[in-house]
Amino acid sequence: MQTHDTVSAMQLLARETHATGQTLGFVPTMGALHQGHVDLIRLAATKADVVVVSIFVNPAQFGPNEDFDRYPRALEADLEKCREAGAHHIFLPSRETLYPKGYSTYINEESVAAPLEGESRPAFFRGVTTVVAKLLNIVQPDLAVFGQKDAQQLAVVRKMVADLHIPVEIVAGPTTRDADGLALSSRNAYLTASEREGACAIPRTLEKIKSMVDQGERRAERLVAEATHLLADERRIRVIYVAIVDPATMKKQLTIEPGNSLLAVAAWIDQTRLIDNTLL
Numbered sequence: 001m002q003t004h005d006t007v008s009a010m011q012l013l014a015r016e017t018h019a020t021g022q023t024l025g026f027v028p029t030m031g032a033l034h035q036g037h038v039d040l041i042r043l044a045a046t047k048a049d050v051v052v053v054s055i056f057v058n059p060a061q062f063g064p065n066e067d068f069d070r071y072p073r074a075l076e077a078d079l080e081k082c083r084e085a086g087a088h089h090i091f092l093p094s095r096e097t098l099y100p101k102g103y104s105t106y107i108n109e110e111s112v113a114a115p116l117e118g119e120s121r122p123a124f125f126r127g128v129t130t131v132v133a134k135l136l137n138i139v140q141p142d143l144a145v146f147g148q149k150d151a152q153q154l155a156v157v158r159k160m161v162a163d164l165h166i167p168v169e170i171v172a173g174p175t176t177r178d179a180d181g182l183a184l185s186s187r188n189a190y191l192t193a194s195e196r197e198g199a200c201a202i203p204r205t206l207e208k209i210k211s212m213v214d215q216g217e218r219r220a221e222r223l224v225a226e227a228t229h230l231l232a233d234e235r236r237i238r239v240i241y242v243a244i245v246d247p248a249t250m251k252k253q254l255t256i257e258p259g260n261s262l263l264a265v266a267a268w269i270d271q272t273r274l275i276d277n278t279l280l
């Protein structure tokens with residue numbers, strides 16, 4: 001496994017890989033890797049000959065009062081996990097490489113990115129689309145893997161790639177969960193044991209709503225009300241949003257379309273902001 005920190009090294013790697021008829025798979029991350037990232041890297045390795053992982057805590061997607069400075073960083077452990085998962089190349093750009101002094105070009109997807117996360121984190125998707133577009137131009141992969149865990153991010157990236165004619169296949173990887181049901185997230189490291197117990201109301205709620213749909217409930221309003229009620233029962237949780245939306249457009253649905261309705265939740269557990277979702 002090799003590490004690289006320049007744009008030119010990655011673009012050379014893309015040229016060489018494609019010249020020999022091999023395919024490139026790409027997994028962008030912000031590091032502090034966990035089993036969810038490992039599963040995405042393994043998925044990329046089943047679909048592409050050469051796997052590139054990037055590790056970059058993207059300042060452009062953090063708001064002024066968010067956790068950029070205290071976001072967990074664990075480079076040595078990350079490299080070990082990448083190696084075990086079957087990554088071949090790691091791209092570790094510096095902040096100055098991706099955003100040199102005077103940097104001034106940003107990408108805004110204006111529809112899928114507008115509701116939910118877009119409403120509660122105004123600069124977030126502008127930062128995500130900008131860095132993902134840049135990374136796709138640098139790594140030039142045939143396919144890029146994103147987690148279903150961040151379902152709106154996945155949908156925004158798909159829309160950007162389609163709108164900008166970026167020649168890459170976007171592959172979704174399923175959400176990896178801990179034994180207690182909590183979706184793995186680098187931010188789970190912020191939770192105390194008691195907060196973590198409270199946070200588990202989120203996956204429990206998703207499961208309960210899914211079972212109501214399995215039993216025939218189709219009214220989105222009824223399901224959103226029940227989910228909100230279940231989450232509000234947990235005193236350590238402050239709900240930011242609960243919504244049932246189309247998984248591609250993020251537009252609200254009135255009626256569940258089994259297999260094509262996304263229940264998305266964001267909540268504060270004390271100072272930690274968590275998101276989760278399930279396809280209904």
Ligand code: AMP
Nearest residue numbers: 029030036146147149150174175176184
């Ligand atoms: P991050 O490092 O948090 O920016 O995430 C990098 C990638 O890993 C994104 O595509 C995320 O959606 C994905 N990811 C994060 N958590 C999980 C999880 N629990 N299961 C699967 N994928 C995940």
